Amino acid sequence: MKLQEKREVLRNYIKEMGSLAVAFSSGVDSTFLLKTAHEVLGDQVIAVTARSCSFPERELKEAIAFCEQEGIRHFIVDSEELDIEGFESNPKNRCYLCKHELFEKIALIAKEQGIKEIAEGSNLDDNGDYRPGLIAVAELNIKSPLRHAELTKEDIRELSKEMDLKTWDKQSFACLSSRFVYGETISREKLSMVDKAEQRLLDMGFYQVRVRIHGTIARIEVLPSQLERLVARREEFTEYFHELGFSYIAMDLDGYRMGSMNATLEETTVS
Structure with missing residues (x-):
């Protein structure tokens, strides 16, 4: 149609x-x-x-x-x-x-x-x-x-x-619980960490953002076209991320994509 x-x-x-x-x-x-x-x-x-x-x-x-x-x-x-x-x-x-x-x-x-x-x-x-x-x-x-x-x-x-x-x-959005690896405990503290971390990146002008959480590791997804900008401006957010409680901060080289946490599911589950 x-x-x-x-x-x-x-x-x-x-x-x-x-x-x-x-x-x-x-x-x-x-x-x-x-x-x-x-x-x-x-x-x-x-x-x-x-x-x-x-x-x-x-x-x-x-x-x-x-x-x-x-x-x-x-x-x-x-x-x-x-x-x-x-x-x-x-x-x-x-x-x-x-x-x-x-x-x-x-x-x-x-x-x-x-x-x-x-x-x-x-x-x-x-x-x-x-x-x-x-x-x-x-x-x-x-x-x-x-x-x-x-x-x-x-x-x-x-x-x-x-x-x-x-x-x-407007950037696409999903509830903050979608930032967690399946099986990892969701807590109010960690939801707040993710929320504040994403807000910092949004305030910096990054359009489509996800901060995926793996234990105390932050895996950042931005649009592929903004990866270089993320690296160039890393000093503007890394210290803040550590203050929030993240031990390590990583950049996902694949960039943002919808439902990236679903990659951890078995194919039979997704189908």
Whole structure:
């Protein structure tokens, strides 16, 4: 389908729902979905954002500001992943545990507000990665309008630019728990280390950043085009990283890529 045809498929799909609660993270995908849903359904749309130690404060503030600007009813729900049994041990189905708990909480809010459907912002590109959270989406009958309309990340950025959404060129983001090697214990202390380390690099102007944590080793991913710049400016962040608690600081020569921690999974698990 052509891009504008995909947009119409999306709008018609949303219109058929009648009312919708959008799981809103203030990222590229969920912002586009929420904006489109609000255009189609008006005050029959609500946004729900999860507040937890794996969700940076800057993202929460952006979510609040966007809903205030657009006049969208916004609900913030405490969804502390570390309180979920088994989550802190970082099993391979970590994302499933988190999403299942979150969508159950969103369902309660939707019911209280008289909202019929719940939607999340995964796009067509997410079908090619290891995404256990999508199992929870299917089990709980959560809608995925962007995947339904076959919209890719590139499509969403292009349409977001047409709509004058500031997120059109925003860096991709995933919860901070995704920075941990599967099987390594997730703690509030280490989540804070990762959050602060990434914020320092973002403040330095690096566009797409991940600080993966391996014990007390920080493995930095930036876009390949920015690798030389990272090395050249290393003195501006290495001491700070050590102060945060990292013993060693490494640069990933492959650069940033989505879901790099999934490389540690067995092929049979990913397939």
